[in-house]
Amino acid sequence: MKKLKINSIGKSSRKGLLLTAFLVAQLGTAQEQSEFKGTIGKTLADSKEYWPDPVTAPKGAPNIVWILLDDVGFGASSAFGGLISTPTFENLANNGLRYTNFHTTAICAPTRAALLTGRNSGRVHVSGFSHTILSAGFPGWDGRIPSDKGTIAEILRDNGYNTFAVGKYGVTPDEDASDAGPFDRWPTGKGFDHFYGFLGSQTDQYNPDLVEDQVHIKPDGRHLNELITDKAISYIQKQQKAAPGKPFFLYYAPGAVHAPHQVAEKWVEPYKGKFDEGWDAYREKVLANQKKLGIFPQNAVLPERNPLITEWKKLTPDQKKVYARFMEVYAGFLTYTDAEVGRVVNYLKESGQLDNTLIFVAIGDNGASKEGTLQGTINQSLFSQGKTDEENFQSNLNNIGEIGTAKGLNTNYPLGWAQATNVPFKNWKQDAHSEGGTRNPLIVFYPNGIKDKGGIRNQYSHVTDILPTTLDIVGIKAPEYIKNIKQDIIQGSTFKASLDNPKAESLHKVQYYYIFGNRAIYKDGWKAAAAHLPDSFAVKKSLGNNEKPAPSNFDTDVWELYNLNEDFNERNNLAKKYPEKLAELQKLFDEQAKENNLYPLIDWQDVYNRRIHNTGADKGKTVSDLIKQASKPGGTTN
DSSP states (O other): OOOOOGGGSOHHHHHHHHHHHHHHHHHOOGGGSOOOOSBOOSSGGGOBOOOOOOOOOOTTOOEEEEEEOSSOOTTTBGGGTOSBOOHHHHHHHHTSEEEEEEEOOSSHHHHHHHHHHTSOTTTTTOSSOSSGGGOOSSTTTSOOOOTTSOOHHHHHHTTTOEEEEEEEOOOSOGGGOSTTOOOTTSGGGTTOSEEEEESSSOOOSSSOOOEETTEEOOOOSSOHHHHHHHHHHHHHHHHHHHSTTOOEEEEEEOOTTSSSOOOOHHHHGGGTTTTTTOHHHHHHHHHHHHHHHTSSOTTOOOOOOOTTSOOGGGSOHHHHHHHHHHHHHHHHHHHHHHHHHHHHHHHHHHTTOGGGEEEEEESOSSSOOOTTTTTOBSSOOTTOOSOOHHHHHHHHHHTGGGTTSTTOTTOBOOHHHHHHTTTTOOSOTTOTTSHHHHEEEEEEEOTTTOOSTTEEEOOOEEGGGHHHHHHHHHTOOOOSEETTEEOOOOOOOOOTHHHHOTTOOOOOOEEEEEETTEEEEEETTEEEEEOOSSOHHHHHHHHHTTOOOOOOOGGGOOEEEEETTTOTTOOOOOTTTOHHHHHHHHHHHHHHHHHTTOOSOOOHHHHHTTOSSOOGGGTTOOHHHHHHHHTSTTOOOO
């Protein structure tokens, strides 16, 4: 077609063309426009109105609830063999399905971005975070989910659902997170009719950085878990009163059990003395429970204790006292969170909606947190300098009464408990090279759609799979356009077939992992992985001691190789035995990295040395400065 030269035509014609172009942009393609089927005459008398039928969900479509917890290791919840009581999760699992081979990205924001979009985190620009200090000006790193990567909320709302989100969102850019917006990357700009929670990654549970819809509001002093649960139930009540039978989608994502661990003492009291035997005994007991449940093989063996972790029996009485208190509080926090989820489930049951509700429960957005350091933290900043481990421990001992209370603004348990609650895997959150960072329990509950109640499913799956699986179950096709914007492909794979067939083939064949240096690639049960040094733990420790961290070099990272089909918790490194397989997977990682906007590789050294996003008003500020700034009311925390 011959190009039209606007400059060569008249002024009025140019205005007409510009108006036409504007209208086309607003209306989208011809396929997206609704065809008018009435009659337009010169007068109303010789005209006929036309109103398109309202969009409705498929007949009998279920309500949908996605529940995503924060910082929970595989071996924490009693629903998967842990020693922390979670009766709600147990009930859902016993009347639904346990998925034992489900994976996240190893840290919160990439997991949430992948979950909401059904696409890899790098492809949707969240290889890191949406926080200023953890994002960079590259397509895979800017923390801004593009409009052609639509969310589950946008898809369901356009298909006759009401959509609600409560709790932690975590993927709104810091620069947009004030009451001035812009709001297109707030939850309400990404398909949710209502949002109540916080936009950042961490918040005080009693004084949260609270948002309702598009404005920051003042909390009333109650625990955030209670607030979001009340709001979730009220959203459903009001919606069902206004439109009985119309399905809803609820995204329930508490800040629990991310730091700060804050919970009423009545939830901690039942755990007094329960962890006095220590983290070594905990690991053994949980593995035995997992074998009894049938979620792991009878011949499963624990990985060796991490060399950073001291054997429990070698600790001093004071150390045991402080460390046990940290774990008691964590356990109470998780049990309390389970109870609040139970309130939502009970409401659905009492209102007659539970049988036709599809619930996904991801118990953690990554493995157990290693951010509590070796000693645990109460109020210590992760970036504080000049404090030794001994000084931090003494501070914790002196302030043991603040653990779990509103005074503990950064309470997190010590690393030994992170290892324990990650049974049967090694390593922790952030460790994208390890199953300990990326493997989390998943429960699927759907009374009207699951016959094998209490069944166990071992198929490989990834957080990107929940969106296409949800659509497949409901009977909705991923749209070609959202708001007249052509959509990118959905990368996740449906695992609907596994609901009925425990031996259904996993359709998710290839998956890359990357978190600030640590990386891995999975293909058909084989996995190549490389830990990147120094990791965040080492970098933060050197900063705390006013030392210069060791230099990082991606080329010197050591790759390992595992056959997960035979060695599910990565105990037998096969890199030397099968070098050709390792090379094949390394090449595949490079291909996936290019396809998903992962390059350039950015690590924790780049973050802490302010080599990224070091522009504008934040130029020259340290990481500590930005953390303090983000922690103020109206800001976000990472």
